[in-house]
Amino acid sequence: TTTHAVRGGREQALAALERARRRTEALTDCLDETELTAQHSKLMSPLAWDLAHVGNQEDLWLLREAGGTSGVRPDLDAVYDAFRTPRADRPGLPMLSPDEARAYIAEVRARALDVLASPPADGVDGALFEGDFVFGMVAQHEQQHDETMLATHQLRRGPAVLDAPDPPAPTSRARDERHGEVHVPAGPFTMGTSTEPWALDNERPAHTVDVAAFDLDAVPVTNGAYQRFIEDGGYRDARWWHPEGWAYVQKAELSAPLFWRRDGEMWLRRRFGYTERVPPGEPVMHVCWYEADAYARWAGRRLPTEAEWEKAARHDPETGESRRYPWGDQGPDEGRANLGQRHLRPAPAGAYAAGAAPCGARQLIGDVWEWTSSDFTGYPGFKAFPYREYSEVFFGSEHKVLRGGSFGTDEVACRGTFRNWDLPVRRQIFAGFRTARSSTGAD
Ligand code: AVJ
Numbered sequence: 001t002t003t004h005a006v007r008g009g010r011e012q013a014l015a016a017l018e019r020a021r022r023r024t025e026a027l028t029d030c031l032d033e034t035e036l037t038a039q040h041s042k043l044m045s046p047l048a049w050d051l052a053h054v055g056n057q058e059d060l061w062l063l064r065e066a067g068g069t070s071g072v073r074p075d076l077d078a079v080y081d082a083f084r085t086p087r088a089d090r091p092g093l094p095m096l097s098p099d100e101a102r103a104y105i106a107e108v109r110a111r112a113l114d115v116l117a118s119p120p121a122d123g124v125d126g127a128l129f130e131g132d133f134v135f136g137m138v139a140q141h142e143q144q145h146d147e148t149m150l151a152t153h154q155l156r157r158g159p160a161v162l163d164a165p166d167p168p169a170p171t172s173r174a175r176d177e178r179h180g181e182v183h184v185p186a187g188p189f190t191m192g193t194s195t196e197p198w199a200l201d202n203e204r205p206a207h208t209v210d211v212a213a214f215d216l217d218a219v220p221v222t223n224g225a226y227q228r229f230i231e232d233g234g235y236r237d238a239r240w241w242h243p244e245g246w247a248y249v250q251k252a253e254l255s256a257p258l259f260w261r262r263d264g265e266m267w268l269r270r271r272f273g274y275t276e277r278v279p280p281g282e283p284v285m286h287v288c289w290y291e292a293d294a295y296a297r298w299a300g301r302r303l304p305t306e307a308e309w310e311k312a313a314r315h316d317p318e319t320g321e322s323r324r325y326p327w328g329d330q331g332p333d334e335g336r337a338n339l340g341q342r343h344l345r346p347a348p349a350g351a352y353a354a355g356a357a358p359c360g361a362r363q364l365i366g367d368v369w370e371w372t373s374s375d376f377t378g379y380p381g382f383k384a385f386p387y388r389e390y391s392e393v394f395f396g397s398e399h400k401v402l403r404g405g406s407f408g409t410d411e412v413a414c415r416g417t418f419r420n421w422d423l424p425v426r427r428q429i430f431a432g433f434r435t436a437r438s439s440t441g442a443d
Pocket residue numbers: 082141144145148390419420421422
């Protein structure tokens with residue numbers, strides 16, 4: 001059977017839209033109106049804002065732009081336009097109540113399913129329907145906000161409301177803290193895509209990039225390894241830090257990952273309402289780019305570039321082609337990657353042997369987003385689609401690229417080409433990293 005049959009397509013779009021909505025409901029039905037309208041952190045919107053915003057984007061893109069109808073509530077666009085009001089100021093907006101938001105997004109969804117079941121209306125942009133892109137885009141958008149809402153849950157104080165089983169443990173051999181590194185020989189590879197139907201504009205087009213030989217950590221940096229950086233005085237030693245990072249670490253008084261707390265000799269962390277010992281074998285998360293960069297320098301290494309990360313994750317040296325995922329072209333499943341909020345934590349380093357890339361690196365997809373050294377910019381031949389505010393307005397040196405998705409990323413919003421970005425100071429996202437070094441050997 002070919003995997004192409006499941007790429008794009010209206011049936012897959014329907015399933016992705018429904019899965020996103022179930023998750024949105026799971027993240028919001030567990031809290032009362034006070035909690036949904038509260039701002040749990042200045043970095044985040046009230047959950048009730050995200051709830052109506054996903055429906056408003058669906059109103060705009062599926063009902064109006066793709067459906068050619070007048071939509072349900074175009075008058076709400078101003079309230080739910082992310083560019084008009086920064087997150088910190090959103091509590092002051094005239095938002096829908098949670099119940100009004102639920103009714104609004106349900107009505108939008110009912111009409112969106114009619115658009116999904118119909119041929120494109122006259123006068124709409126045909127490019128939106130290529131590979132059923134616009135439906136995939138809207139499902140990805142809702143899932144991205146679901147991950148953001150999950151980060152809001154993590155920031156929220158109070159008793160736990162979410163629960164999930166732990167991810168699978170790696171085999172005993174893979175449980176040691178040192179997993180060593182894998183080697184990726186020099187040579188060109190195809191970065192980005194021109195064929196993945198639901199790839200967003202910043203993943204396009206496919207282009208050849210020549211990458212010098214490098215070595216990459218086989219697994220993400222663990223809590224145990226990161227603790228050694230802390231205990232070696234890493235946060236107090238300017239040698240390891242980017243100058244801006246050094247200024248920031250002092251101003252913000254950083255001394256450990258976000259949500260960590262020291263209790264005597266022990267490190268504790270808060271995770272979705274529970275306090276627990278920091279598990280040494282799990283990938284470190286809730287570190288900002290500056291912390292990742294400093295750790296790498298302390299370790300005598302550096303962060304991988306975005307091209308290195310993608311070559312490690314996609315390049316098949318047998319065929320010379322780039323895969324959709326490290327393990328091949330088939331979509332993710334629970335034996336290959338920790339995605340989709342099936343678990344509320346990353347799996348221990350060394351898990352998911354079946355998800356390894358040809359170079360041997362594990363857990364490139366899922367578990368934790370991985371900071372790269374690269375700024376977020378457009379690939380050669382980039383064209384904004386369908387709106388400049390998705391990617392293009394963020395291009396430049398302000399934002400750093402993250403790759404690979406986390407346990408909180410749905411598979412519809414994660415693939416070998418998927419690019420995420422954030423400011424180098426951000427720590428509330430489910431981000432960790434792995435380190436690299438340029439190879440000095442023959443190739
Ligand atoms: C790609 C995750 C950086 O959440 O700011 C959501 C995705 N864009 N709504 C974000 C997004 C518009 C975006 N990130």
